[in-house]
Amino acid sequence: MSKRYWEDFKPGAVEIYDSRLVTREEIVAFAAEFDPQPMHLDEAAASTTLLGGLGASGWHMGCLLMRMIADSFILDSSSMGAPGIEELRWLKPLRPDTRVHLRATVLDTRASKSRPEMGLTRFRYEMIDEAGEVVVAMVVPTMFGRREKGVS
């Protein structure tokens, strides 16, 4: 796929990207560094929590999503970054040895009023497991350079 600019994202467009396996080892290593709650570190402790068994930290889920987004298209785009996350929901535990993929939906897109070389695109990003279910979903507004400068 060629490098993408703001003009290339059309509202309603849905794209599915390559999958990756999430291992127990990486779930525990991430939790030990950033989110050392028992439910992300230890099966026995996790079994008595709302997760009902070992599951990845929600922050790990977000970071895995970020990596999939970067590899899928952001690194080969005119992305200028994002001001934040509008909403993020953890919908289902992410268990060890689950294969997940990324679904990216363009929600809407608008030119910047103040910067003619820039546009904004809002995405819904979802991590989907092997059962086809969404484990984490978030809405992220992203700034992109325009292929052609607009009138502002």
Added chain:
Amino acid sequence: MSKRYWEDFKPGAVEIYDSRLVTREEIVAFAAEFDPQPMHLDEAAASTTLLGGLGASGWHMGCLLMRMIADSFILDSSSMGAPGIEELRWLKPLRPDTRVHLRATVLDTRASKSRPEMGLTRFRYEMIDEAGEVVVAMVVPTMFGRREKGVS
């Protein structure tokens, strides 16, 4: 501080917690794993971006905040986890070798209607730098076990 339950979080309460240093080495290591965009990896490449110089991945900022939240009080509380993040904003670049601390504000709190053993507390979490400025802020609703079961 003793173990905290849902009843112990009062709306409007603000707490400041210990600081930590964020190094260039950890910024680059995190980015290489989860968010390999040039602005988080390389000074020269970063200087031409909106960040205006090397800065931590926004996901790294969130994960550092999570670790500070865990160490500050969540690990010694009746926390049952969070369903998501209501809003997250990256307000200022996080540069290498910045010392940051956590400010936690209790926004509001309510008993669970369906689970008498549980309550919900919404926090605003902010990472503050040495200049006293907020680098990242987020609102997170968290479920806590109650010290005494409520009537539902």
